[in-house]
Amino acid sequence: MSLVTLTIDGQQVQVPPGTTILAAARQAGIRIPTLCYLEELNVIGACRLCLVQVEGARALVAACVTRAAEGMVVHTSTPAVRHARRLNLELIMSNHPRECLTCLRNTSCELQQLAAELGVGEIRFQGEVSPYEVDDSSPAIIRDPRKCVLCRRCVAVCEKVQGVSAIAVQERGFDTVVAPAFLAPLGEVNCVNCGQCSLVCPTAAIHERDETEKVWAALADPQMHVVVQTAPAVRVSIGEMFGLEPGSIVTGKLVAALRRLGFDKVFDTDFTADLTIMEEGSELIHRLQNGGRLPLITSCSPGWIKFIEHFYPSLLPNLSTCKSPQQMFGALAKTYYAQKEGIDPARIFVVSIMPCTAKKYEAGRPEMNSSGYRDVDVVLTTRELGRMLKQAGIDFDSLPEEDYDAPLGISTGAGVIFGATGGVMEAALRTAYELVTGATLVSLDFEEVRGLEGVKEASVNLAGTELKVAVAHGLGNARKVLDAVVNREREYHFIEIMCCPGGCIGGGGQPLPVDNEIRARRIAAIYQADRQMPLRKSHENPAVQALYREFLGEPLGRRSHELLHTHYTPRERF
Amino acid sequence: MSVACKCSGELNSRMDALLEKYRGQPSALIQVLHRAQELYGYLPRKVLQRVAEELDVPLSQVYGVVSFYSFFTIHPKGKHQISVCKGTACYVRGAGQLLDRIKEELGLKPGETTEDGQFSLEVVRCLGACGLGPVITVDEDVHARVRPERLSDILTAYRQ
Numbered sequence: 001m002s003l004v005t006l007t008i009d010g011q012q013v014q015v016p017p018g019t020t021i022l023a024a025a026r027q028a029g030i031r032i033p034t035l036c037y038l039e040e041l042n043v044i045g046a047c048r049l050c051l052v053q054v055e056g057a058r059a060l061v062a063a064c065v066t067r068a069a070e071g072m073v074v075h076t077s078t079p080a081v082r083h084a085r086r087l088n089l090e091l092i093m094s095n096h097p098r099e100c101l102t103c104l105r106n107t108s109c110e111l112q113q114l115a116a117e118l119g120v121g122e123i124r125f126q127g128e129v130s131p132y133e134v135d136d137s138s139p140a141i142i143r144d145p146r147k148c149v150l151c152r153r154c155v156a157v158c159e160k161v162q163g164v165s166a167i168a169v170q171e172r173g174f175d176t177v178v179a180p181a182f183l184a185p186l187g188e189v190n191c192v193n194c195g196q197c198s199l200v201c202p203t204a205a206i207h208e209r210d211e212t213e214k215v216w217a218a219l220a221d222p223q224m225h226v227v228v229q230t231a232p233a234v235r236v237s238i239g240e241m242f243g244l245e246p247g248s249i250v251t252g253k254l255v256a257a258l259r260r261l262g263f264d265k266v267f268d269t270d271f272t273a274d275l276t277i278m279e280e281g282s283e284l285i286h287r288l289q290n291g292g293r294l295p296l297i298t299s300c301s302p303g304w305i306k307f308i309e310h311f312y313p314s315l316l317p318n319l320s321t322c323k324s325p326q327q328m329f330g331a332l333a334k335t336y337y338a339q340k341e342g343i344d345p346a347r348i349f350v351v352s353i354m355p356c357t358a359k360k361y362e363a364g365r366p367e368m369n370s371s372g373y374r375d376v377d378v379v380l381t382t383r384e385l386g387r388m389l390k391q392a393g394i395d396f397d398s399l400p401e402e403d404y405d406a407p408l409g410i411s412t413g414a415g416v417i418f419g420a421t422g423g424v425m426e427a428a429l430r431t432a433y434e435l436v437t438g439a440t441l442v443s444l445d446f447e448e449v450r451g452l453e454g455v456k457e458a459s460v461n462l463a464g465t466e467l468k469v470a471v472a473h474g475l476g477n478a479r480k481v482l483d484a485v486v487n488r489e490r491e492y493h494f495i496e497i498m499c500c501p502g503g504c505i506g507g508g509g510q511p512l513p514v515d516n517e518i519r520a521r522r523i524a525a526i527y528q529a530d531r532q533m534p535l536r537k538s539h540e541n542p543a544v545q546a547l548y549r550e551f552l553g554e555p556l557g558r559r560s561h562e563l564l565h566t567h568y569t570p571r572e573r574f
Numbered sequence: 575m576s577v578a579c580k581c582s583g584e585l586n587s588r589m590d591a592l593l594e595k596y597r598g599q600p601s602a603l604i605q606v607l608h609r610a611q612e613l614y615g616y617l618p619r620k621v622l623q624r625v626a627e628e629l630d631v632p633l634s635q636v637y638g639v640v641s642f643y644s645f646f647t648i649h650p651k652g653k654h655q656i657s658v659c660k661g662t663a664c665y666v667r668g669a670g671q672l673l674d675r676i677k678e679e680l681g682l683k684p685g686e687t688t689e690d691g692q693f694s695l696e697v698v699r700c701l702g703a704c705g706l707g708p709v710i711t712v713d714e715d716v717h718a719r720v721r722p723e724r725l726s727d728i729l730t731a732y733r734q
C-alpha cells in the first residue's frame with residue numbers, strides 16, 4: 001500500500017490512504033483541538049473546532065472528517081483558522097451556563113480547557129440557556145442538558161459500544177436535546193447505568209450522581225461504625241486522579257488514604273470476589289454434574305444484569321444466582337462481621353468504592369437487604385473518592401503503604417483479577433480445575449481469556465470434559481455472544497460478561513480520560529498485582545475458609561442461599 | 575380519502591400488516607411512521623413502541639425522528655382543529671398575541687391537543703387571506719381580523 005504524502009505546517013507527513021488530516025497531524029506531533037470527535041465512534045464534523053486551512057480549498061475544512069490527499073498542503077494555525085475556531089467555540093459557549101467554579105467537571109472539563117487553549121477572552125454572545133431541567137431521576141447518572149454542547153459522543157457510545165441506545169438526539173433547532181424517548185426521565189427507561197456516557201462527555205452534561213456528602217456525614221457521626229470496601233479496579237486507577245501514570249498500583253496508599261478519611265475498618269471487595277468464586281464455581285460444577293441450565297453466565301456486573309433483564313429476559317435462568325462481590329460484602333458486613341465483633345448491625349454503615357456507576361443502582365435494588373438492613377449504604381465511584389481525598393487535603397502520593405484490615409480484607413490474586421475482562425473466568429477456572437480434578441494447576445495463567453479482544457473463547461480440559469468458555473466485555477460484544485447462544489450457533493458451558501469495555505478497570509466511574517491505551521495499562525497492573533500476591537487461588541483464601549467454617553457452612557448451603565444469592569426481574573425492552 | 579372505520583380492531587390489524595411487511599427493516603422507519611400516522615391520525619406511544627420492536631430500531635431513535643419532523647405528532651387530533659396563520663402579514667398584525675392568548679385560555683401549544691380532546695392547535699404559513707390578517711381557521715371556518723379579546727367567544731361557539 002503506497003503512502004500519501006502531505007505537508008502540515010511545513011512538515012512532510014506520510015500516512016496510509018484514508019487517514020484524516022487530524023490523525024496525520026497527531027502523527028506529526030501537531031495538536032488540533034477537537035470537541036465532537038471520538039475515535040472510530042463519533043466522526044460527524046459537527047463542532048467545527050478542528051478547522052484547518054488546506055491550500056486550494058475554498059473554505060476551511062474540518063480536520064476530523066477530511067482525508068489526507070497526496071500533495072495536500074495544510075496549515076493548522078493561521079490567523080483565519082484561529083479566528084474561525086474561536087468564533088465557533090464562542091457560539092457553543094453562548095448558551096452555556098458558566099458555572100465552572102461550582103461544577104463537578106471544574107478542572108476536568110474539555111470545554112473549559114478549549115476556552116483556555118483557543119484564547120476566548122470575552123463573552124461576546126449571550127444566548128438563551130437550554131429550556132430543559134436537570135434530570136436526577138436515575139440513582140446513578142445525572143443529566144444536565146443546560147451544559148450539553150450536543151457533541152453526541154454519549155449517544156455514539158450508548159449505541160455503538162453498549163448497544164443500548166437509551167438516549168438519542170430529540171427535537172430540533174433550539175429545542176434539540178439528548179434524552180430518552182418521549183423525553184422520559186433516564187431512571188425510568190432501559191438505561192443500564194453503566195456510565196460509559198459519563199466517561200466520554202466533555203462537560204458536566206452527563207455525570208455520576210455525587211454521594212460524597214452522605215459519606216462525610218456518616219464519618220462525622222460518632223454513633224456509626226463506618227466500614228469501607230474497595231473494588232479490585234480502584235487500586236490500579238485512583239492514582240491517576242493525583243497525577244500518577246495510568247497503571248500505577250497504589251493499593252497500600254489507597255488503604256492509608258481511607259484510614260486518614262476516618263473509616264473504622266478498611267476492607268477489600270477482593271475478599272468477597274474470592275467468595276464469589278467459591279459459590280459460583282460450585283454452582284458451575286453443580287450445573288455440569290446435574291444437567292442444570294447451561295451456559296452459566298456470570299452475574300457480578302450490575303450494568304450487565306440490567307441489560308439482560310431488558311434485552312434477553314429469556315436467558316435469565318442462565319445467570320448465576322450469585323450476588324456481585326460488592327453485595328456479598330454488604331450482606332456479610334452486617335451479619336458475620338457484626339456478630340464476630342459484637343457490633344449492632346444497625347450501627348454499621350457500609351461504603352463501597354467502585355469503578356462503576358451501576359453499582360449505585362445495584363445497591364438500591366429491593367433484593368439487596370438480606371442482612372435485614374440495606375446491605376450497602378453508599379456507593380462512591382473512584383472519581384468521587386478522589387474528590388473526597390482532595391477535599392480532605394490528603395497528599396495521596398506521599399502516603400505510606402498500609403494493609404487492609406482482617407478478616408474481610410484478606411484476599412488472593414484471584415480476587416484482584418476480577419477487575420479486568422476475563423478475570424472472573426480465570427479465577428473460576430483456577431478453582432474449578434483444582435476442585436474437580438484434585439490436581440494442582442501447573443500454570444495459573446489462562447492467557448486466552450485475557451486482553452482487550454471484544455470476545456474471547458477458550459477450552460479447558462476439566463477431568464475429561466472439555467469446558468468451553470467465552471468472555472465478552474462491553475454490551476455490544478455481549479450481544480454477539482448471546483445471539484450466538486440464542487441462535488444455537490455456539491455452545492458454551494460458561495460465559496463471563498462485563499458491562500464495560502476492558503472490564504471494571506474501564507468502568508463508568510473511573511478517572512478521566514479513558515482510552516484503550518489507558519485500559520491496557522490498568523489491565524497490565526491488575527495482572528501484576530495478581531502475580532505479587534502470595535496466594536492466587538480463591539479456595540486457598542484462609543479468611544474465606546474460616547468464614548465457611550464459622551458461619552456459612554458449605555458453598556451453596558442454606559446461609560449462602562439467604563445472604564449471597566439473588567434473583568432477577570424480567571423488564572421491558574423499551 | 576375514504577372514511578376509514580376507526581374501531582381499534584381494524585386499525586390494529588392494519589398496523590399488524592404494515593409491521594409484518596417491514597419487520598427487521600430499520601431503513602423503512604420514516605415510511606412506516608407516515609403510514610401509521612395516516613391510520614391513527616397521530617402516533618400513539620404504544621404504536622411507536624411496536625414500530626421500534628418490529629423494525630428493530632431503538633425507541634430513543636424512533637422518537638428522535640418523530641420529534642424532529644414537524645409533520646409527525648404524538649398527540650391525537652382534537653374534535654376541532656385551530657390553525658393560526660403565522661405568515662408575514664398575519665404575524666405583523668399580531669398572530670403572536672393570538673398564540674399567546676390561546677396558550678393562556680386552553681393551555682395549548684402548537685402540535686398539542688387539549689386534555690378534553692376538544693381542540694388541537696397548529697401553526698400554518700399564509701392562508702392566502704393576507705389582507706384580512708390576522709387570520710385563524712377553526713375546522714373549515716375562516717375567522718378574519720381576529721383580536722385576542724374575541725378569541726374566547728369564537729372558541730366557545732365550537733365547544734359542546
Ligand code: SF4
Binds near residue numbers: 104203
Ligand atoms: S461543564 Fe465545563 S464549562 Fe460548563 S460549567 Fe462545568 S466546568 Fe464550566
Ligand code: SF4
Binds near residue numbers: 165190195198
Ligand atoms: S449509563 Fe450507559 S446505558 Fe445509560 S445512557 Fe449512559 S451509556 Fe447509555
Ligand code: SF4
Binds near residue numbers: 150151152153200201
Ligand atoms: S451530554 Fe455530553 S456527550 Fe452527550 S451530547 Fe451533551 S455534551 Fe456531548
Ligand code: FES
Binds near residue numbers: 033048050065
Ligand atoms: S472535532 Fe472535528 S468537527 Fe468536531
Ligand code: FES
Binds near residue numbers: 661665699707
Ligand atoms: S399571512 Fe396570514 S393569510 Fe397570508
